[in-house]
Amino acid sequence: MPLGDEEVQVLESLSRNPKTYAANRDLIREGRKPEHVFLVMSGWAYRYKLLPNGNRQILAYLIPGDLCDVHIFLFDEMDHSIGLLSEAQVAAIPSDEMLEVMERFPKIERALWWSTLVDEATLREWLLNVGQRDAYERLAHLFCEMEVRMEAVGLIKPDGSFDFPLTQIELADTTGLTSVHVNRTLQRMRRDKLIEFGQQRMRILDFPGLRGVGQFNPNYLHVEEKRARSRSSGVELRV
């Protein structure tokens, strides 16, 4: 969204002291009181919930530029956890500092709410994905989404591949399948020449094909609108 110089400076100062966290660490757990807003500067994080029987549902992926829980401090406790998939640089911004900035800079506040609404829209799309599509379609849809999001933050390599540090277990817990079935489905997708995937990298070989399989329509990410708005000012907050 369009932001002025001053706002950009404020944002940069907030993210001035990122810390490096090891992979597989949790940033915050369900039931705890949220006291920081986390900004992912590099690496991948993910939201998840655990069931008593140990089942895990992954609820969202957070890639560089994404903020975790901008407003969650309105709540007394987290209703889900956030973990790291890879080593990551993360800036932890104290809630009160965040609140102050939001009060002083309405444009920033609005940009942050925008990102919350996009998160919500993405959750709706994921629910549709898991509820109504079969295994092959679910994975196709997920890969299309991640492609578009990585593209939006400029993280696609020249060869068209991008970092994708998920195991097949994480793919399974994202799509509501088992890792065994994910494995077989991936094999089919490779046979069909839609993707190359392995060693923490993903390369989509046939985006139109994959998009068709996953019935992927990026409208829910609302990225074109955002683009259109920021073209007018030239400055963009990537959230």
Add this chain to the structure above:
Amino acid sequence: MPLGDEEVQVLESLSRNPKTYAANRDLIREGRKPEHVFLVMSGWAYRYKLLPNGNRQILAYLIPGDLCDVHIFLFDEMDHSIGLLSEAQVAAIPSDEMLEVMERFPKIERALWWSTLVDEATLREWLLNVGQRDAYERLAHLFCEMEVRMEAVGLIKPDGSFDFPLTQIELADTTGLTSVHVNRTLQRMRRDKLIEFGQQRMRILDFPGLRGVGQFNPNYLHVEEKRARSRSSGVELRV
């Protein structure tokens, strides 16, 4: 959330002219530009998405007191539709009027954001539900949630039953099952003396039992927190 007299008045004036809509009508469709915020005053509405093959995923239920899309006017177009399950009284508040109120009454704005965050938390729980639980558990969880929400707005009848205008088809489209399987699962649930359900009414006969089956933990609805906060002022906005 705690609100002053003035705020309560403003809210009442916003909802002064509700219109009555027929069942099965859509309030707004995917792709259209949102121009109103809808406040459901009586009856049930639901958010949904359609797939090209006709599959429908229901994403949320809106019961009396719920607001649709408080902030959705930040987006250029709807990424989902909202329909009505029953005849309903709905107040349509123009977006600009809503914006104005939010600017003049920060407490109202905050209360509205609260409700958006609860919507998002509920979506996360639904994704967990559909992704990780079996048919019996999914339905149990859904029924527990609706019980708690109806209770929170005082819509449980003295006999413990509440309005529940869903067909088995809607239950199927909510839980990612088929109506045939929902039917058989409901029969088991009735045999197990957990619920009575029919004629648009639901009565939970054994809440502890149902809660156990559905592994239902209402933390994601964040209702206790809200309660605790409003006790201090005595006035509550039900969103």
Add this chain to the structure above:
DNA sequence: CGCAAGTTTGACGCTGCTCAATCACTGTGG
């Protein structure tokens, strides 16, 4: 070199889907 984590494979079975028919309820018009 050897462990740990992740991937792959096979055999088998169950949950939940498909198709299709029948039944029950409600509102309608003659």
Add this chain to the structure above:
DNA sequence: CCACAGTGATTGAGCAGCGTCAAACTTGCG
């Protein structure tokens, strides 16, 4: 007042997508 239609609930038979279990294989790494 009743036949009729439409919508939703119920039932049955057959089947397939995906899960379970378990073992083997591959890769990264200390």
